[in-house]
Amino acid sequence: MxxxxxxxxxxxxxxxxxxxxxxxxxxxxxxxxxxxxxxxxxxxxxxxxxxxxxxxxxxxxxxxxxxxxxxxxxxxxxxxxxxxxxxxxxxxxxxxxxxxxxxxxxxxxxxxxxxxxxxGSFAITEPDAGSDNRSIRTTAEIRGDRIVVNGVKSFITNPGTKISKFINTVCALKSDVDNPRDRPFCIVSIPTGTTGYTVSEKYRKMGWRSSDTRECRFDDCVVPLNHMISQPGKGLEEGWGVLNLGRISLAATSVGLAQASLDASLKFARQRVQFGRPIGSFQRVQDMVVEMAVEIEAARLLTLQAAFLWEQDHDVQKEISMAKLYATEAAKKVADLGVQVHGGFGFMDEYAVSRYYRDVRIHTIGDGTSQIQRMIIARTLGLRV
Ligand SMILES: Cc1cc2nc3c(=O)[nH]c(=O)nc-3n(C[C@H](O)[C@H](O)[C@H](O)COP(=O)(O)OP(=O)(O)OC[C@H]3O[C@@H](n4cnc5c(N)ncnc54)[C@H](O)[C@@H]3O)c2cc1C
The missing domain is CATH 1.10.540.10 (Acyl-CoA dehydrogenase/oxidase, N-terminal domain)
Structure with missing residues (x-):
């Protein structure tokens, strides 16, 4: 590299x-x-x-x-x-x-x-289909030159703002396949304002509070056939490809959040005086800050490496999942240490580390949980359940 x-x-x-x-x-x-x-x-x-x-x-x-x-x-x-x-x-x-x-x-x-x-939005998750994408129930039915979409998507980012334009929706194509897990899937783009497409009120969330997250419903939503933006039957595989951009972006978001936590902790450790000295002069506080710095550097390197190899056209599934797994878990640890360095102040909302601690909690869950990233990495290493 x-x-x-x-x-x-x-x-x-x-x-x-x-x-x-x-x-x-x-x-x-x-x-x-x-x-x-x-x-x-x-x-x-x-x-x-x-x-x-x-x-x-x-x-x-x-x-x-x-x-x-x-x-x-x-x-x-x-x-x-x-x-x-x-x-x-x-x-x-x-x-x-x-x-x-x-x-x-x-x-x-x-x-x-x-x-x-x-x-725009990308919708794969449903009330009964999170990590298990194959069990999604939202259907797309081709009727002549139209597609009719029915179903519910949960926890979707960006659908309900004044500038939300469309939602790329992963659906199961209606077919006569017996086993639901073998159904063909597709991705259908549905414009905001389409009759039958409605969004819920915003969820009340622990973090990422100014981002727009809602449930989306499709009741007999009709769009032209050319709004199917995946190959018919390839919707899940192509959806996973979209998730890769999300995963590397969430890894980068984690590195940025962790860096902000370190920035704040260094500043605090220099200013806060206890026992007559800045707390940053105590080795046990230094240990926490050093651990934060090393975790961030490792997370950043894995993320940049995945981006670099992706650009070279390598098959980067393993590297992207490793970056997502490591960076999000590292950021969670760093955000926790940031609060610890701040003592009681870190528990107060005026201090940014309190927000980092809440914001980071979704990073190891969204775009495929840490457990799912481990499953993917195991597969790339040749292991199957
Ligand atoms: C703020 C926010 C924004 C989001 N934005 C979007 C979005 O824009 N688009 C979208 O499609 N989704 C979005 N999501 C959904 C997110 O991607 C899912 O929450 C995530 O994929 C996990 O699915 P789940 O919540 O149903 O958990 P589940 O799949 O029910 O998992 C629950 C737990 O079981 C574990 N688990 C499940 N299966 C296995 C297994 N086989 N082996 C080991 N452990 C397992 C999980 O790791 C987890 O710990 C968002 C979620 C949130 C909270």
């Missing part, structure tokens, strides 16, 4: 770092408290060029590599993990449309995403 970033990659990291520290981090506490969706910051992210990294120049993007994307998401999450997830899910859903959608879908959904006036 080449450890030297290109001048362009360094510039992207620097630009997003400055933006996130100046404009995102100072708003994070208020957004966590109110749970308001930060429309203005989504727009500012686009002005800084973050969403555009995923899209070609002819659409107004910059066609950057995966490594640049990962660097940008890490820096954004160092400002606010909740905003990072809004952006990586919202733009990631658009990247699929840019590759597989019709020119109209690109005009109506992708272009707004690039300028910060749109976001």
């Amino acid at each position: 080449n450890f030297n970033l290109t001048e362009e990659q360094k510039a992207i990291r620097e630009t997003v770092r400055k933006f996130a520290q100046a404009e995102v981090a100072p708003r994070a506490e208020e957004l966590d408290r109110t749970g308001e969706f930060p429309y203005d910051l989504v727009k500012r992210c686009a002005e800084v060029g973050i969403q555009g990294l995923l899209f070609p120049e002819e659409l107004g993007g910059t066609n950057a590599d995966v490594l640049s994307w990962v660097l940008a998401i890490e820096e954004l999450a160092r400002g606010d993990a909740s905003l990072a997830v809004t952006i990586f899910v919202g733009a990631g859903a658009g990247a699929v449309i840019q590759q597989r959608g019709t020119p109209e879908m690109i005009r109506d959904w992708v272009l707004p995403i690039i300028i910060g006036e749109g976001i």
Whole structure:
């Protein structure tokens, strides 16, 4: 692996770092408290060029590599993990449309995403189908040149804002296959506002509070056949491909959140005086901070390595799952240590480490739990249950 970033990659990291520290981090506490969706910051992210990294120049993007994307998401999450997830899910859903959608879908959904006036969603999870994707019950029925979708998706990011444009929905194609687990699957893009497509109120959440998470219902939703954006029957496999971008982005979000926790803990350890000395001079406090720093570096390296190899066109399933597993678990540990370094202050919501501790809890669950990442890694090592 080449450890030297290109001048362009360094510039992207620097630009997003400055933006996130100046404009995102100072708003994070208020957004966590109110749970308001930060429309203005989504727009500012686009002005800084973050969403555009995923899209070609002819659409107004910059066609950057995966490594640049990962660097940008890490820096954004160092400002606010909740905003990072809004952006990586919202733009990631658009990247699929840019590759597989019709020119109209690109005009109506992708272009707004690039300028910060749109976001998309990706829906695979259902009330009775989380880790076990094959048991999903949402159906897509082909009727002539139309598809009819029925079902419920749970815990979906981004569907209920004023700028939510569409939802890429993994469905089981109606067929006469006997064993439900062998059904053919597909991905159908459903525009916001389609008759029969409704979203619930926002869930009340432990963390990621300013990101929009809702249940989505489809009651006889009719869309044109060309809204099927996967090959018929390949929906799950292609959906897992989409999840890989989510997983590497969540790994980067974890590194950024953990780095923010370390930044805050170093500052606190220098300022807080006990026994007549800054607590950072006590070796047992130093041990905690050092553990945080080492975990972050290991998580960052695994994440950058996965991005680097992905760019080289390697089969990176193992590396992406390892990065997702390690970075999310490391961030959970780091966020916990950050609270410990802060003592009682860390339990108070005025201190950012309290928010990191809550925000990080979903990282080892979303986009495939740590247990599922271990299953995937075991498979790549040749082991099967
Ligand atoms: C804030 C938030 C945002 C989300 N955004 C999205 C989104 O945008 N789109 C989307 O589709 N989903 C989204 N999700 C859903 C998320 O991906 C799922 O919660 C996750 O995949 C786990 O599914 P589950 O919650 O049903 O847990 P389950 O699958 O029910 O798992 C419960 C526990 O059992 C374990 N387990 C299950 N099966 C096995 C097994 N075979 N071996 C070992 N352990 C096992 C799990 O690891 C976990 O610990 C979001 C969730 C949240 C909370």
